[in-house]
Amino acid sequence: MESQQSSGAAGEGPIELTFITGNKKKLEEFLSIMEGTELATHYKVTNKEVNLDELQGDAEFIAKRKVKEAAKHVSTPAITEDVSLCFNALKGLPGPYIKCFLDKLGRQGLHNLLAAYEDKTAYAQCIYAYCESPDSEPQLFVGKCEGTIVAPRGENMFGWDPIFQPKGYDTTFAEMDLEEKNKISHRGKALEQFKAFLEAKANKRVKSE
Numbered sequence: 001m002e003s004q005q006s007s008g009a010a011g012e013g014p015i016e017l018t019f020i021t022g023n024k025k026k027l028e029e030f031l032s033i034m035e036g037t038e039l040a041t042h043y044k045v046t047n048k049e050v051n052l053d054e055l056q057g058d059a060e061f062i063a064k065r066k067v068k069e070a071a072k073h074v075s076t077p078a079i080t081e082d083v084s085l086c087f088n089a090l091k092g093l094p095g096p097y098i099k100c101f102l103d104k105l106g107r108q109g110l111h112n113l114l115a116a117y118e119d120k121t122a123y124a125q126c127i128y129a130y131c132e133s134p135d136s137e138p139q140l141f142v143g144k145c146e147g148t149i150v151a152p153r154g155e156n157m158f159g160w161d162p163i164f165q166p167k168g169y170d171t172t173f174a175e176m177d178l179e180e181k182n183k184i185s186h187r188g189k190a191l192e193q194f195k196a197f198l199e200a201k202a203n204k205r206v207k208s209e
């Protein structure tokens with residue numbers, strides 16, 4: 001049996017997890033990637049919005065501290081997600097501070113940040129963090145998507161999607177349908193690894209039954 005706080009013992013139904021985020025778009029993409037997979041039979045994921053402190057530091061440090069803090073607010077293992085948008089000409093900034101930059105400057109303002117630079121390349125990074133309990137060591141699953149920062153195109157009401165054109169494509173994330181974005185996105189790639197981890201966990205439980 002897994003040592004989760006309130007997840008059922010072997011044979012007692014799905015393993016409960018809580019995805020702590022206040023971002024409905026993140027949740028929507030997470031659910032659309034998880035839907036229809038085997039995992040749906042093994043896990044029950046609920047969402048909780050908790051205002052968590054996000055410390056300064058590198059993305060991995062922030063993700064670990066955030067999920068550990070999140071685990072204190074729920075009675076199941078906690079999942080959190082952190083997204084960075086890193087401009088290569090700016091040595092990786094705004095990085096994990098993208099939310100604040102986006103709120104203050106808007107999409108056009110973010111694009112303008114690179115006006116003085118020839119290099120418009122960037123990468124989006126998503127870190128899923130999993131923490132079994134407040135005393136456990138968090139585990140991270142990192143996905144990256146390379147691309148270019150362009151003038152805003154397309155509208156899907158999600159953050160910086162209209163200014164991010166993934167490498168090898170002539171459309172921005174905002175001009176793609178969700179299925180297409182999920183196949184190549186930072187989030188899709190992080191979730192591939194996280195899904196493999198959850199599958200292994202579920203299989204271990206089935207074997208121990």
Ligand SMILES: O=c1[nH]c(=O)c2ncn([C@@H]3O[C@H](COP(=O)(O)OP(=O)(O)OP(=O)(O)O)[C@@H](O)[C@H]3O)c2[nH]1
Binds near residue numbers: 081083159160
């Ligand atoms: O266009 C986008 N396409 C994406 O695929 C994407 N994923 C995240 N974001 C935005 O990047 C910032 C990350 O900050 P963030 O990770 O702290 O998220 P958040 O504070 O909104 O939620 P959470 O921390 O409660 O989970 C926030 O502004 C998010 O809206 C995206 N924008």
Ligand SMILES: [Mg+2]
Binds near residue numbers: 054099
């Ligand atoms: Mg946040």
